[in-house]
Amino acid sequence: MSQPSYDRYREDVIGRANVSDTPELVDYYRRLSTLGTGALWTVANKIEPWEPVSSSVPMLWRYADLRDDVLKALELVTPEQAGRRVIYLENEGRSDVVAAVGWLYSGLQVMAPGECASSHRHSASALRFIMEGSGAFTNVDGHKMTLGRNDFVLTPNGTWHEHGVSEDGSICIWQDGLDIPLMNALEANFYEVHPDLNQAVTFPVDDSLAMWAGSGLRPAGVGWTRPYSPLLKYEWEPTYEALERYARVTDGSPYDGIIMDYVNPHTGGPVMQTIGATMQMLRPGERTKAHRQTGSFVYQCAKGSGWSIINGRRFDWRERDIFVVPAWMYHEHANASDTDTACLFSFHDLPAMRALGLYREEALGENGGHQPIV
Secondary structure, three states, X not given: OOXXXXXXXXXXOOOOOOOOOOHHHHHHXXXXXXXXXXXXXXXXXXXOOOOOOOOOOOEEEOHHHHHHHHHHHHHXXXXXXXXXXXXXXXXXXXXXXXXXXOOEXXXXXXXXOOOEOOOEEEOOOEEEEEEEOOOEEEEEXXXXXXXXXXXXXXXXXXXXXXXXXXXXXXXXXXXEEEOHHHHHHOOOOOEEEOOOXXXXXXXXXXXXXXXXXXXXXXXXXXXXXXXXXXXXXXXXXXXXXXXXXXXXXXXXXXXXXXXXXXXXXXXXXXXXXXXXXXXXXXXXXXXXXXXXXXXXXXXXXXXOEEEEEEOOEEEEEEOOOEEEEOOOOOEEEEEOOOOOOEEEEXXXXXXXXXXXXXXXXXXXXXXHHOOOOO
């Protein structure tokens, strides 16, 4: 079939209904609706798009704008009243499912010294990325971990977990990331409070780090059968050092700079089944090229400042700002400094996309790989 005739066929026949309403058709549609049915050609354009069409929109939340209101929650509600003091991030296109982007949820949680939230577990996979404060801790199935700025900690689905701040700590704020919208879409979400409200610490503090964070080493004779990473905490300093070492021996990705995945040290795969995470470094003055992926991303600036172009819109960010990239939207990043590095932490749903055989990536081939700002 020649290209012109194929294009006409593609537009007029394959999923592109070209049926004008008539009184007879309108009556027919009404009849079908009374039977709990409908004509495919009336919705084909919506449910079978030529390519992914995200209802999410690119957004950026500036930490400087949010911080005072996050702290205000300390005065207005107690941990017992609220369960967790969290200000969630709502995407303009996903308010119906309380998502930051796609099927991913994000919120900023605040706790004061001496507080500890009740232990609970749920079907959703969760993570924390520490933004500020000292003395924060998380207890996951009896494994207690102390947390500092830019540390990344897992609370995998089905694990009992609780969070708190030590008496001698300071007010702490961290980002929560979960796949709550996905679990609800699958109608598979459960939530349960620990019968004792708080769980005991049954292992040495930071034992997960001591056992599984060895550089290229793992404990001999120790098995692991759970579907998530046995390393529950990934510290900032070793992460940044790894990026610096990698930068010395590679040109990096043209689309993401120096980028490294947080991995399960037992399998080499993603840290959890449905959520993955990465840390990337943009060298001084670096600007990446644009690409798009079948997956949604929540970014937080961990160091420095810069800007990103997402679907033709420019977003300027600095440390602790959060922004999102919806699925199948071109995006590129730039470091605003000519003398220092910038780092972006991100979590995403690529493990789910890959497990379902849906992952796809495409580079932008125009304008030297850069988007025009519209």
